[in-house]
Amino acid sequence: MVKTTAWDRQREAVREEITQTAIDLFLRQGFDATTIDQILEQVGVSRRSFFRYFGTKEDVVLGDLVSRGVAIAEALARRPAQEEPWDAIRAAFHEAQEISALDKQSTLALGRMLFDTPSLLARHVEKRLRWQELLVPLIAARLPSGGDRDLQAHAIVASALSCLDAASRAWLRSSGEAELGDLYDQAVAAVRR
Known part of the structure; x- marks a missing residue:
């Protein structure tokens, strides 16, 4: 059994928060109308952090x-x-x-x-x-x-x-x-x- 660390749980929680926030914005505004900056502003993470979790905006939905x-x-x-x-x-x-x-x-x-x-x-x-x-x-x-x-x-x-x-x-x-x-x-x- 693989043990998850507090760091792993924190990373997963941030990834999940980005995903849920982005999907909510996509569904309200449309995928193309939603910018990465809008997602970042809502979640409160940096662009660098976003790209640590996702390669593209599409990967938020399809990750x-x-x-x-x-x-x-x-x-x-x-x-x-x-x-x-x-x-x-x-x-x-x-x-x-x-x-x-x-x-x-x-x-x-x-x-x-x-x-x-x-x-x-x-x-x-x-x-x-x-x-x-x-x-x-x-x-x-x-x-x-x-x-x-x-x-x-x-x-x-x-x-x-x-x-x-x-x-x-x-x-x-x-x-x-x-x-x-x-x-x-x-x-x-x-x-x-």
Whole structure:
């Protein structure tokens, strides 16, 4: 077990305060209309401190996206080896709570902001590419020998992530009324026809 120090807890508290303040401003004013200086003024930290926690303004919203990819990869690695790749990915998404919205209102607001803000969407796609790097070897190991397993695994993972994005957009259009997991299943069924 890794012990957290008082310094670690303090750093996490500051990071969380910056994140919450920034997101509140983004949702009130819009992402592009909110400046880093406005966030700094509200939180009372220096520009240098901000960039110690976040590489870009987009990372305030998407900062945990890479760690969510790691959680999916860990869930996928725990799936039974004989499980079909698409089923294993779905189960890993479910376990990592990628296909279930926990807090409907904030998830709706953040999702709309993400898909409506080009710079956020671009950074989201960039971070999602890291998910592919994590997931492709795990899917390739599940495929039968013969053929180009790496190519097949890339195609499956890229398709699954596209299905996740399509389901997320449909969920937003439904104002959170549709079941995200059902929408994901519908998107996968369309791809696998």
